[in-house]
Amino acid sequence: MIDAKLNARLFSAASLVRQDAVFADIGTDHAYLPIFLLKVGRISRAYATDINSGPLASARANVEAAALSDRVSFMLTDGAAALSGEGVTDYAICGMGGELIADIIERAPHLRCGEVRLILQPMSRQEHLRRYLCSHGFAIRSESYSYDGGKYYTCIMSEYVGECRELTELEALVGIEKCQFLNTGARIGYLEAKLSSLERARAGRLSSGAEDRTDIIISALRELISDVKNSKSNNGEETI
Numbered sequence: 152m153i154d155a156k157l158n159a160r161l162f163s164a165a166s167l168v169r170q171d172a173v174f175a176d177i178g179t180d181h182a183y184l185p186i187f188l189l190k191v192g193r194i195s196r197a198y199a200t201d202i203n204s205g206p207l208a209s210a211r212a213n214v215e216a217a218a219l220s221d222r223v224s225f226m227l228t229d230g231a232a233a234l235s236g237e238g239v240t241d242y243a244i245c246g247m248g249g250e251l252i253a254d255i256i257e258r259a260p261h262l263r264c265g266e267v268r269l270i271l272q273p274m275s276r277q278e279h280l281r282r283y284l285c286s287h288g289f290a291i292r293s294e295s296y297s298y299d300g301g302k303y304y305t306c307i308m309s310e311y312v313g314e315c316r317e318l319t320e321l322e323a324l325v326g327i328e329k330c331q332f333l334n335t336g337a338r339i340g341y342l343e344a345k346l347s348s349l350e351r352a353r354a355g356r357l358s359s360g361a362e363d364r365t366d367i368i369i370s371a372l373r374e375l376i377s378d379v380k381n382s383k384s385n386n387g388e389e390t391i
């Protein structure tokens with residue numbers, strides 16, 4: 152590996168960026184993602200954008216320190232709309248809530264294009280983001296899982312296909328079986344963490360005498376975990 156390091160969460164996003172992509176990191180903050188991708192030769196130019204000047208200043212400082220200033224364009228801007236017309240092929244929107252990511256996509260109509268790849272790493276409300284994508288013409292091509300700092304994360308790769316579909320509760324919660332899943336070990340951890348969270352919430356409701364109807368989704372998730380543990384398929388690994 153080249154002299155560049157990235158945590159497991161951002162590495163899962165980096166691994167989904169295409170070779171020689173015109174890359175934009177929306178909400179770049181420290182710019183670790185473009186710096187890594189430039190250093191390993193996956194891309195040769197990048198846009199680093201942020202809505203806040205403090206994070207963008209930190210991005211500039213890190214890019215300067217890495218001697219990559221001539222290869223990164225910085226933009227102080229809300230979302231991805233300002234990049235329309237710049238020819239960006241691969242967009243990363245990472246480290247934000249699923250609702251904010253969906254909102255950023257919704258406000259940038261140029262992302263509804265089959266040539267564009269979206270690499271989305273939601274920190275929360277993943278179910279909202281999956282539902283948004285699939286009901287607005289985007290296909291979820293893959294989900295890449297990681298374990299970082301004691302937590303499990305997913306990174307969703309999505310492209311516009313123009314066909315809409317509604318997801319089942321289980322699909323929204325943990326992903327669509329048809330897509331490719333990368334890193335089965337971390338995927339099992341991700342699914343088990345979701346299951347524990349559902350079980351805790353159910354136990355809390357039942358002990359307080361409240362109504363609870365999550366038994367069906369809990370059983371479906373238990374069955375899925377068992378299937379994934381027993382299956383050797385869909386067991387890709389990320390590489391750079």
Ligand SMILES: C[S@@+](CC[C@H](N)C(=O)[O-])C[C@H]1O[C@@H](n2cnc3c(N)ncnc32)[C@H](O)[C@@H]1O
Nearest residue numbers: 177178179180201202203206228229230245246
């Ligand atoms: C938690 S940081 C994540 C940084 C990096 N992408 C990562 O995953 O490690 C979120 C960044 O998104 C920026 N941000 C929040 N809302 C944004 C928006 N609407 N458009 C662009 N950047 C945004 C914040 O200023 C912050 O720097």
